[in-house]
Amino acid sequence: MTNPSVNVYLDKQEYGKDKVRLLKVHRDSKIHRVDDLTIRCLLSGTSFTTSYTEASNKAVVATDSIKNTCYILAKSSKVVDTLELFASELGNHFLNTYNWVDGAHVTIIRHRWARMNIDGKPHTHSFWRDGDETRQTDIFIKRGANGRRTIEIKSAIAGLLVLKTTGSSFEDFVRDEYTTLREAKDRILSTCVDATWEFNVPSVQTESLLPTLSQIPFNQIYDSVRDVTCKIFAEDESASVQATLYKMAAQSIANWKWLDRVSYALPNRHFFAVDLSYFRGTKNLAEHADVYQPLSDPSGLITATVARAPGTSRL
Ligand SMILES: O=c1[nH]c(=O)c2[nH]c(=O)[nH]c2[nH]1
Numbered sequence: 001m002t003n004p005s006v007n008v009y010l011d012k013q014e015y016g017k018d019k020v021r022l023l024k025v026h027r028d029s030k031i032h033r034v035d036d037l038t039i040r041c042l043l044s045g046t047s048f049t050t051s052y053t054e055a056s057n058k059a060v061v062a063t064d065s066i067k068n069t070c071y072i073l074a075k076s077s078k079v080v081d082t083l084e085l086f087a088s089e090l091g092n093h094f095l096n097t098y099n100w101v102d103g104a105h106v107t108i109i110r111h112r113w114a115r116m117n118i119d120g121k122p123h124t125h126s127f128w129r130d131g132d133e134t135r136q137t138d139i140f141i142k143r144g145a146n147g148r149r150t151i152e153i154k155s156a157i158a159g160l161l162v163l164k165t166t167g168s169s170f171e172d173f174v175r176d177e178y179t180t181l182r183e184a185k186d187r188i189l190s191t192c193v194d195a196t197w198e199f200n201v202p203s204v205q206t207e208s209l210l211p212t213l214s215q216i217p218f219n220q221i222y223d224s225v226r227d228v229t230c231k232i233f234a235e236d237e238s239a240s241v242q243a244t245l246y247k248m249a250a251q252s253i254a255n256w257k258w259l260d261r262v263s264y265a266l267p268n269r270h271f272f273a274v275d276l277s278y279f280r281g282t283k284n285l286a287e288h289a290d291v292y293q294p295l296s297d298p299s300g301l302i303t304a305t306v307a308r309a310p311g312t313s314r315l
Pocket residue numbers: 170181239240241242268300
C-alpha cells in the first residue's frame with residue numbers, strides 16, 4: 001500500500017506502443033524492395049499528467065491508435081526506406097494532430113533482408129536474412145518556442161559481428177599480482193559492434209522540419225559509418241580495442257559535417273589459444289596457435305563517445 005502522507009510528484013512520463021511490427025514492400029519498379037521494421041512510438045506532455053495522477057483518460061490517445069497510425073503513415077509515406085525521415089514524419093504527425101502532445105519519441109529498428117542471388121543474378125523479389133545486425137534510429141521531437149520544432153536524432157548499427165585473425169595485439173598493460181593474461185603480439189580480435197551517431201540538426205519552423213531533414217543524406221551516412229567501421233576494423237594494426245574504436249569514431253566525424261558525436265560499444269569477444277602441450281607436446285600457443293577456444297563469457301566491454309571539438313570546421 002502507498003502511504004498517502006508521503007509527498008510525491010510525477011517526475012517524468014512517456015507512453016505509447018512498442019514492438020509495432022511492419023513490413024513495407026516497395027513495388028515501384030520490377031525490382032522489389034522491403035523494409036522490415038519494429039517501431040516504438042512514445043508520447044509525452046504535461047496534459048498526460050492527470051492520466052497518471054487522477055485516473056483521467058481525457059487526454060490519452062490510445063496506444064492502439066498510435067499503432068494504427070504507424071500503419072497508416074507507412075502506407076502514405078514516401079520515406080519509409082530512410083528510417084530517420086520516417087521516424088520524424090511519425091513523430092511530427094503526433095505533434096501536428098494533437099496540440100497537447102509536447103514530445104514524441106520514435107525508435108525504429110530495421111531487420112535485414114538481403115536480395116537473393118539466383119544463377120549469379122540478383123533476384124527481383126526474393127530475400128534472405130543475412131544476420132541479426134540491425135539498423136536503428138531514435139528521434140525525439142518536441143515543440144519549441146514560436147512555432148518551432150526541435151529534434152534530436154541518433155542512429156545506430158547494432159549487432160554487427162566481426163572477427164579478424166591477425167593485425168591485433170595487446171601489450172604493455174599493467175602487470176601486477178592480479179595479472180595472469182599474457183602479452184599478445186598477434187591475437188584474434190572479434191567484437192559485436194554497436195555504433196551510434198548523433199546528428200546536429202538546427203531547430204526549425206514547424207513547416208520546414210521535414211524539408212530541412214530531407215537535405216541530410218541519412219542512408220549514405222549509415223552506409224558510410226558501416227564501411228568505415230569495417231575498413232578500420234580490418235586494416236588497423238590494432239594496439240587495443242580502445243585505440244581502434246577511437247579511429248573509427250573520429251573518421252566518421254571527419255567524413256560528415258552532420259555528425260558531432262559518435263559512440264561505440266565494443267565487447268571484446270575473447271578467443272584463447274588452447275594449450276595442447278598435454279598431447280605429445282603439441283605446440284599451439286603464441287606463434288604456433290591455430291586452434292582457439294571462443295569464450296562466450298565473460299567478455300571485455302570497451303565503450304566511448306568521440307565528439308567534434310567546438311569551433312572545428314565542418315568540411
Ligand atoms: O583491447 C583490449 N583492451 C583491454 O582493455 C583489454 N583487457 C584485456 O584483458 N584484454 C584487452 N584487450
